[in-house]
Amino acid sequence: MTTHTPADTFPRQYARTLRYTVGAPRSFSVAPDGSRVVFLRSPSGGDRANLLWTLDTATGEERIAADPAALLGGGEEDLSPAEKARRERSREGSAGIVGYALDGTGRLAAFALSGRLFVADLVAGTATELPAEGPLVDPRLSPDGVHVAYATTAGELRLTRTDGAGDRALASPEGPNVTWGQAEFIAQEEMDRDRGHWWSPDSDRLLVERADDTPVHRWWIADPANPDREPAEVAYPAAGTPDAEVGLWLLGLDGSRTEVVWDRAAFPYLARVHWSQGGVPLLLVQSRDQRVQRILGLDTATGATESLHEERDDAWLELFPGVPAWTPDGKLVRISDESGARALVIGENTVTGPDLHLRSVLAVTAEEVLFTASGGAAETDPEPGWVAVGRIGHDGKRLSWEAANGRPFTSVTTAVHAAGITVRATAEPDLPGTLVRVSRDLPEGVAVDDIATVASFAETPVITARPVFRFAGERRIPAAVFLPTGYDRERDGLLPVLMDPYGGPHGQRVVQAHNPHLNSQWFADQGFAVVVADGRGTPGRGPAWEKSIAFDFAGATLDDQVDALRALAEEFPLDLDRVAIRGWSYGGYLAALAVLRRPDVFHAAVAGAPVTDWRLYDTHYTERYLGHPAERPEVYEANSLTGYAAGLERPLMIIHGLADDNVVAAHTLRLSSALLAAGRPHTVLPLSGVTHMTPQEEVAENLLLLQVDFVKKSLGG
Template sequence: MRLILTLVAALLAAGTASAERLTLERLYADPALSGPGVRALKVSPDGARVTFLRARQDDQYQMDLWEYNMKDKTTRRLVDSKVLVPVENLSDAEKALRERARTAALKGIISYSWSPDGKQLLVPIAGNLYLVDLSKPDSARLVASGSVIDPKISPKGKYVSFVRDQNLFVIDLATGKERQLTTDGKGTVHNGEAEFVAQEEMHQFTGYYWAPDDSAIAFRWYDEAQVPVARRFEIYADRTDVVEQRYPAAGDKNAIVGLKIVSPSGGEIRDVDLGANKDIYLVRADWSKDAKSLFFQRQSRDQKTLELVAVDAATLAQRPVLTETSKTWTTISDDLRFLEGGKGFIWSSERTGRNHLYLYGMDGKLKHPISKGEWGFDDVLAVDEKAGKVFVSSNKDAVYDKQVYELKLDGSTADKPKRITQADGWHDAAFSKHGEVFVDTWSDPANPPQVAIRRPDGSLVSWLDENKVNESHPYFKYKPDLLPVEFGSMKAKDGQTLYYSMIKPYKFDASKKYPVYLSTYGGPHSQHVTRRWDGGQFDQYMAQQGYVVFRLDNRGSSRRERVFTDAIYRNLGKVEVEDQLTGIDWLGAQPYVDAKRIGVYGWSYGGFMTLRLLSQGSDKIAAGVSGAPVTDWGLYDTHYTEQFMDRPSDNPDGYKQSNVFYHVDGLKSKLLLIHGMADDNVLFTNTTKMIDALVNRGVQFELMTYPGAKHGVSNRLAKRHVQTYIDAFFRKNLHPESN
């Protein structure tokens, strides 16, 4: 049975200004259509403030640091990024880190951290490091400079730490003295940093970990000398740089990784034994509450085994704690939480086919499940030991939603979590340290993000940014034409449920037939069909141009059960294409769809999907836009590719059938290829190989490349140009009616 849930756009009150249609120029102009927006929300350690980054009114990509005072309910800007650093000059290391963290488009203050007493903030900007006293924020103190990355205040507040020139440093805040803790960082050797695949695929944006009592720092050491060099050209408008990047493609050797411990006062650096097999992934490291034990997570090269190992900080003696195994791949998580007084730890596992929480003793013996049943959670948000509660996010009640739920630590509510957030849609939550309050950022397709401070029962404390679309809001004059988003479901070939979203065209007339703009991603670790605000509003724009706008999450997409995600194992693209074609067949059967005017767009994995869909479904798809596509999985990095495909030597037929070139003879539709000419993630070689394959087959196509652009094409003018080109391409090939 097909479930249809229609979200009707909210009507504005009578007497509002006349509506205006969206334009591509307005999508990328200031101020942002979503409103001021906030990011990096944090509750201060003393619970007195909520801090956040907010874009400037005149530049939606320039971030300043703000605070909301919980006592007097006032909001003020703490640090003006342009006053602190008028002109930014970023190091190559900082640029690379931002590219991995998907913040390359942002300027100003990108991150910050609290001191443990809640009186100071550590603010990095453009390679410099400032300490901001809350009592006099206008007098920010420069504490370090010179290409500083990954700065932190130690847990007890005695030190500031950071990485510079591939070595680890600390500053004693009592004396102001800077100390270099490692000295061998140079060339291919790095200290306190995460290697490329750890940043890109394991979400490890830090490479060192403070003991909770400030007594020691555990840090990653790696040497990438054995990683093959990908010699590539970064083509800019006025120059060409030859870059020799250590890039481990599928089947290649990875960096050799180590884990070490050092005192912040310097002295001996001690090596933690990661095992005889050096061809492993160090995926996480954490300290116990009493700082007596360091725990690390070790994943096998084939990613079918994940081990948690405890190390005695004094003697370095080790003991295995627990092991997860899978016939496909084990999933890395950030859900390890240690309880006070050695009472145990919380651990997440997908061993039942759903992601659930478990309570273990420090000896590694399972006490009981904290959650169970036919649902799964996304993340652990907070643990309130005093109240015996764990707060998690989940899509338990609607696959395309995100809500906050409460579970009991004792397992008594394992199969019946209590829902805390109530409004349907998408809730991103940032809790205080022990769960006393949380900041709730909510949106749905009709409402841009609204930020509220709430108690752990979900009740409202105060609005931080209600962001109502009233006369002063940037979206006010466009909202009358905001089109409703419909959500529904259909069945895959194996009977599993696939969810979709759809926007019908402006001034929809059921007696007419419309072209389709199908947007896809299709890859693992991502969900494309979500009930939240579309910050870019490009889907709304395309619907206003006369398209049926459609998305479908195929098998392999995230936030589902393992039988759904595991379907892609060892043959990327097979079931994903099957499911998208199921969606296209369903669209073609709708009386208001012109089945001869269906177009597909995708970027990155979505670019790969577009090429595979055109190659296998040109009889059903008139045109496609493929942005930054992976065309040959042998060219993509080890951790991501081998997770789903194994090594090329172990699965040669799977690699052959997964690559675009195996199917490309079937590509007959109109095609636009797009790629940034300095992409260090999906290398430009993927597209040059595709160009060669198409030329050799006599296939005509369009090509647009962007000088200096990385994987995300983050430059605002370039992004607008991309969307303008896509709009023109589909307009030319699908001929939407002008409304």
């Protein structure tokens, strides 16, 4: 790690370093022969532009494979609106090379830079720009390394050779709202699928998404601070309104075209695509209500599909990284909610039990599956917030854990595996940042042999987080408590409380790590006892825990914040007469909900980018949890905030970026109008030009300072 600037305060450093991610290695791949590890990393904790690097697994030597400054001749990046939108969907705040794709040998890497196409030879250490139509996004190398397929902002899917010859269109849009080879908005935002074309293992054709967002309703996002600028048009599929029409085609390099056929009316969501040597291409498709999904096998000769497996759930079905997939010998690998557990299934066998909660599949080898998991049954958890890497044989035997620093249960932030080489990034509560280790599999009975540690250039935080982990209350709600540095109970007495949750689906905040808790520790150091609680609906505690919020955001998630607060007050110096709550996105919704519905518990709130009317949020997320608004209007009324506006009797600050195209500013404006109509005073802080990520350094820094000032004044000191 690099040292910080002497003049840095925490808010300034936290904002400038993008939460200490700048300079940290990321986006790892292992060459199929295990000879090298490929990754991205910027050259320092103060430079956001990522370079492409390799690490030689024989020697541990790191080498730069592509430097954006050299490739652009020292010029600035020029990002298209489409690329900016893709980065917003993926919450990408860095610059330079933000993604890459390897060929089948791991020798070549393709990437987009400033909308242009580059290919790096990772053995020779050279990088070359290829002639291509641009601006382009998402270049993908064929497994044989001969071709690169890429999508353009004009909606085309194009193909070029890696020798720079033969650039041509494989598919061109038939209308202004059609794109080929790109994931549609809802897939990027909610399905964790950011790609729209997949090569065949034989490099002779591709599976290509065709998306038509003509049916999607149009919204316009203006910049009120610059009224001379034309509003941006956004195709936004709000709950209850049409989604984009998504299809899939087989496109041959010889010009052939075959449409992939499935019941798109019953299963409109294309959630996953997998194509490997282990079997026919796999598609995971979902019904619109996400209560039914099918894994389809594709006949590449005809485009016909057949159902290989169907699942149903009364609440909803989750999507997971890495599945479905084939084992090399043709067994289907999937993650399923079975008998109250989230289990790994290989072929016909469920190979994990109720003591584990599967999170993802990392790799499938001929002998075993590597996965991440946390505790399934709360009573067996050693402590809250751990996620570990496990390995299990196809027969369900030989389960082992990959320990980090002698601890089998730590927080794994990412891991990849190929050819007996594993790269793991792990974090621990008492160590800043993450530790990235490269290891080699050894014979059975000996776990791994560390080859190298990938260096991090991230800055060392100017403060130290000191989370105290607990299971709170009868429901054993995972929680972390933070007290001011140097706090003495006899001297300082009870402390005003700041609840700091996300509290919703896919938003685990209580983790066995250090850096994710720095923000909470800084708030504590301003004189608060800070509580982070992951109530029902947050991931990691089993299907029943996550799905208990079905059709009831406003009930279970808020109740658990109250229960955790009261339970922790029995042990920690929490002044329950001075309790504030803050949050962003779902956490912002929860913060505003808290003061509107439970003013007896919460005495002030800061709500950042809150969803206030769930009819204004997108289809795949909202309908998963609350159903269709036409079928369950009463659920939307009960879970939205505007109907509770007349009940506000506590200080409330609402913060919103006016350029936010995820949670649009209309959410805050509608709540503010309802509060004004009810005669309820409140504070609104509009952020001109700011999106949902708030990446601007000055904005991010001052937001922290303004929140502290507001909460202190609201709680009386």
